[in-house]
Amino acid sequence: DISPQENYFSRETLDRLSGKRTDKAWLEAKQREPDTVYLxxxxxxxxxxxxxxxDGAAVESKLCRFRYEAVKDLLQKPxxxxxxxxxxxxxxxxxxxxxxxIREAPAWFAxxxxxxxxxxxxxxxxxxxxxxxxxxxxxxxxxxxxAGIVAQARSVLAWHGRYSFCPTCGSSTKLExxxxxxxCLNSECRSLKGVHNTCYPRVDPVVIMLVIHPDGNQCLLGRxxxxxxxxxxxxxxxxxxxxxxxxxxxREVEEESGVKVGPVQYVSCxxxxxxxxxxxxxxxxxxxxxxxxxxxxxxEAQWFTRQQVIxxxxxxxxxxxxxxxRQTIAHQLIRHWIGINANL
Amino acid sequence: DISPQENYFSRETLDRLSGKRTDKAWLEAKQREPDTVYLxxxxxxxxxxxxxxxDGAAVESKLCRFRYEAVKDLLQKPxxxxxxxxxxxxxxxxxxxxxxxIREAPAWFAxxxxxxxxxxxxxxxxxxxxxxxxxxxxxxxxxxxxAGIVAQARSVLAWHGRYSFCPTCGSSTKLExxxxxxxCLNSECRSLKGVHNTCYPRVDPVVIMLVIHPDGNQCLLGRxxxxxxxxxxxxxxxxxxxxxxxxxxxREVEEESGVKVGPVQYVSCxxxxxxxxxxxxxxxxxxxxxxxxxxxxxxEAQWFTRQQVIxxxxxxxxxxxxxxxRQTIAHQLIRHWIGINANL
Ligand SMILES: Nc1ncnc2c1ncn2[C@@H]1O[C@H](COP(=O)(O)O)[C@@H](O)[C@H]1O
Ligand SMILES: Nc1ncnc2c1ncn2[C@@H]1O[C@H](COP(=O)(O)O)[C@@H](O)[C@H]1O
Ligand SMILES: [Mg+2]
Ligand SMILES: [Mg+2]
Ligand SMILES: [Mg+2]
Ligand SMILES: [Mg+2]
Ligand SMILES: [Mg+2]
Ligand SMILES: [Mg+2]
Ligand SMILES: [Zn+2]
Ligand SMILES: [Zn+2]
Numbered sequence: 001d002i003s004p005q006e007n008y009f010s011r012e013t014l015d016r017l018s019g020k021r022t023d024k025a026w027l028e029a030k031q032r033e034p035d036t037v038y039l040x041x042x043x044x045x046x047x048x049x050x051x052x053x054x055d056g057a058a059v060e061s062k063l064c065r066f067r068y069e070a071v072k073d074l075l076q077k078p079x080x081x082x083x084x085x086x087x088x089x090x091x092x093x094x095x096x097x098x099x100x101x102i103r104e105a106p107a108w109f110a111x112x113x114x115x116x117x118x119x120x121x122x123x124x125x126x127x128x129x130x131x132x133x134x135x136x137x138x139x140x141x142x143x144x145x146x147a148g149i150v151a152q153a154r155s156v157l158a159w160h161g162r163y164s165f166c167p168t169c170g171s172s173t174k175l176e177x178x179x180x181x182x183x184c185l186n187s188e189c190r191s192l193k194g195v196h197n198t199c200y201p202r203v204d205p206v207v208i209m210l211v212i213h214p215d216g217n218q219c220l221l222g223r224x225x226x227x228x229x230x231x232x233x234x235x236x237x238x239x240x241x242x243x244x245x246x247x248x249x250x251r252e253v254e255e256e257s258g259v260k261v262g263p264v265q266y267v268s269c270x271x272x273x274x275x276x277x278x279x280x281x282x283x284x285x286x287x288x289x290x291x292x293x294x295x296x297x298x299x300e301a302q303w304f305t306r307q308q309v310i311x312x313x314x315x316x317x318x319x320x321x322x323x324x325x326r327q328t329i330a331h332q333l334i335r336h337w338i339g340i341n342a343n344l
Numbered sequence: 345d346i347s348p349q350e351n352y353f354s355r356e357t358l359d360r361l362s363g364k365r366t367d368k369a370w371l372e373a374k375q376r377e378p379d380t381v382y383l384x385x386x387x388x389x390x391x392x393x394x395x396x397x398x399d400g401a402a403v404e405s406k407l408c409r410f411r412y413e414a415v416k417d418l419l420q421k422p423x424x425x426x427x428x429x430x431x432x433x434x435x436x437x438x439x440x441x442x443x444x445x446i447r448e449a450p451a452w453f454a455x456x457x458x459x460x461x462x463x464x465x466x467x468x469x470x471x472x473x474x475x476x477x478x479x480x481x482x483x484x485x486x487x488x489x490x491a492g493i494v495a496q497a498r499s500v501l502a503w504h505g506r507y508s509f510c511p512t513c514g515s516s517t518k519l520e521x522x523x524x525x526x527x528c529l530n531s532e533c534r535s536l537k538g539v540h541n542t543c544y545p546r547v548d549p550v551v552i553m554l555v556i557h558p559d560g561n562q563c564l565l566g567r568x569x570x571x572x573x574x575x576x577x578x579x580x581x582x583x584x585x586x587x588x589x590x591x592x593x594x595r596e597v598e599e600e601s602g603v604k605v606g607p608v609q610y611v612s613c614x615x616x617x618x619x620x621x622x623x624x625x626x627x628x629x630x631x632x633x634x635x636x637x638x639x640x641x642x643x644e645a646q647w648f649t650r651q652q653v654i655x656x657x658x659x660x661x662x663x664x665x666x667x668x669x670r671q672t673i674a675h676q677l678i679r680h681w682i683g684i685n686a687n688l
Contacts, residue, residue, distance in 0.1 A: 007588075009586070010588045010591070012587070012591050012595075016584065016595065018584075018595075018599060019599065019638070148586070150586075151585075151586030151587075152584070152585055152586030152587070153586070154586075155585030155586050156585050156586075159585070162511060162512050162534075162535070162540060162541075162542055163511040163512070163542070164511070164512070165509060165510065165511050165512065165513060165514035166509065166511070166514075167506060167507040167508070167509050167510070167511040168506050168507070168508070168509065169509060170509035170510075170514040170515070170516070171514070172514070180584075190506075191506070196506060197506075197546060197548055197619070197620070198506055198507070200582070201584070201585045202541060202546055202548075202585075203548070203549055203583055203584070203585055204541055204546075204547070205547055205549050205622060238544070239547055239622065240360065240362075240496070240524075240545070240547070241495075241496055241499030241500050241503070241545045241546075241547055241615070241617070241620050242353070242492070242494075242495030242496030242497070242498075242499050242500075242615045242617060243356070243495075243496070243615060243622075244351075244354045244612075244613045244614070244615065244622075245613055245622075246613075247354070247356045251356075251360065251362075255362060255363065266610045268588075269588045269589055269590075270588070271585070271586045271587060271588065273585070273586060275541070276541070276585050278549060278583065278587075278588075278589075294363070
């Protein structure tokens with residue numbers, strides 16, 4: 001067996017303190033504290049400062065962090081959407097030192113604004129600041145801690161962007177609970193009687209699975225038309241209402257590849273804030289092997305041998321395919337399979 | 345180890361044939377076929393016929409099934425929402441008998457209507473027909489196969505009921521894809537550019553966990569005010585955006601009981617169509633034991649010994665608490681823990 005992997009986008013460095021979301025006075029006081037951190041989002045991208053490695057190839061991004069004084073004018077604008085992310089988890093709580101203990105941990109907020117991006121960037125003292133254009137690629141350049149924070153912030157801000165009207169009656173809604181709730185402004189609306197999911201951010205469960213050949217030594221990978229040339233990855237699909245993740249795995253694999261699946265085993269999950277998916281990574285054992293791809297979704301699907309996968313993972317001379325980057329749960333699932341023995 | 349449990353609401357007896365949802369001609373032909381089955385929903389309850397056991401206590405429900413001819417007038421009404429559920433999975437596919445092979449499996453549809461419930465009930469030839477009033481209790485009386493079908497149907501119909509306006513622009517929407525999609529009627533709407541979750545049914549992931557005491561011989565159960573007297577169950581809570589199920593378990597347990605959790609292990613999941621939750625059942629190992637309940641959510645939480653749990657499960661003389669019914673994943677999780685050895 002292999003120790004539990006940690007997936008990109010899944011590290012929790014903040015304590016969400018959900019109980020404080022309804023405490024308006026506490027939130028307002030926190031907003032003004034000097035060590036409170038603000039992240040600025042434009043078009044669902046966070047402002048980052050980018051550093052080029054010496055070889056010009058690898059690039060790292062760091063979130064641009066702002067203090068209250070530097071953004072308070074933006075917080076007043078009517079189009080700004082502000083959310084409370086939480087307070088920093090104390091890494092070394094030192095109850096022995098009372099002063100440390102009393103000082104509360106710094107709070108984090110994120111907000112989206114539609115002010116001019118070039119003007120926003122000028123507010124930052126870091127070098128090479130920008131709002132990256134391709135989240136699927138550019139948000140993978142953060143460090144693990146910041147990626148976890150962006151996962152929460154981007155999902156919730158994306159929800160505000162798409163869910164500003166009440167789906168039950170079509171009225172406008174207002175933001176509540178530190179940005180974790182929206183309530184209908186029509187006092188007659190059914191959504192205000194009882195508790196309804198229309199008021200809360202949406203999380204879309206998705207299954208992503210490595211299908212293992214009945215012989216235990218090959219796995220099924222597919223490619224979508226939009227993938228970079230040569231790249232193959234795990235099959236994936238949205239979980240439907242009234243379905244378990246195990247049945248969703250069986251259904252999606254058969255739909256997309258024609259392969260029938262028997263046992264399914266959950267491995268780990270990964271938040272994927274594009275905009276708000278939760279990917280459930282599974283191993284799935286095939287009970288048939290003929291491939292018939294659904295051409296609407298998949299361009300090609302193929303069984304690859306364990307050796308071909310090892311060559312791709314560890315960059316053999318001329319690998320049979322390119323594996324997705326390590327930040328994806330697909331990569332981690334494939335690596336997990338290589339790490340366990342051949343007979344499931 | 346224990347063989348994978350099957351949870352109530354999770355049996356898939358229909359093949360959803362999602363590829364056929366966009367094939368209008370096929371769907372319309374299927375609607376009219378003589379062996380097609382229709383389920384009628386009123387107020388998000390399916391019409392069922394109820395049988396009383398001899399002792400008057402236990403009660404079983406069966407879905408009332410209708411043919412096209414018996415409901416075609418209702419299908420014409422503008423308020424009716426019709427969804428395609430799938431076709432029956434062949435239990436014994438007999439490729440040897442070609443006639444069997446050619447005949448397609450019966451299709452199932454469900455629809456909701458706001459016609460008078462008493463009038464609707466008169467359409468059925470079964471005895472004791474009704475639309476049950478308390479889904480949380482009454483939908484647990486179906487057999488496993490029908491429960492799985494209701495899980496899909498009720499979730500999707502509930503989504504149509506609450507999401508009839510476009511959350512992005514507030515316009516009306518129209519039903520598409522055999523009832524599995526809603527699209528905005530405002531041709532300028534952003535939700536029509538690219539693929540957006542606003543158009544698809546919502547599934548809300550929830551974690552539900554049995555927290556095991558560090559000594560391995562006690563588990564943490566809580567009760568909400570609304571529970572029947574004496575009942576204790578597993579803690580549970582909605583997964584938030586940007587969060588793994590494992591972190592959601594740790595966060596919700598600490599929020600609701602003050603207990604800190606270390607390792608978390610997924611066991612199985614259960615669709616819970618009230619209205620559209622997907623419950624992820626986990627075992628969680630506590631790393632602290634003091635209980636401090638969040639009184640907004642939980643009335644009481646308590647460590648129970650393995651023996652107390654066994655007495656409740658198998659109806660000992662005077663059990664320390666009442667366990668939730670076998671149809672709940674909470675019950676199955678507790679039973680699973682009793683079935684494995686004390687040291688996780
Ligand atoms: N929550 C959702 N968000 C986006 N697309 C969805 C969603 N649910 C279903 N879909 C549909 O699923 C397709 C992708 O297929 P798959 O990921 O294999 O299930 C999309 O193109 C949509 O048509
Ligand atoms: N999708 C959702 N549907 C309903 N309630 C939600 C949802 N997300 C968050 N909540 C809130 O979560 C509360 C229940 O707490 P819990 O189940 O412990 O997370 C509800 O009373 C709501 O305030
Ligand atoms: Mg698919
Ligand atoms: Mg799909
Ligand atoms: Mg897919
Ligand atoms: Mg809770
Ligand atoms: Mg909660
Ligand atoms: Mg709860
Ligand atoms: Zn409303
Ligand atoms: Zn719209």
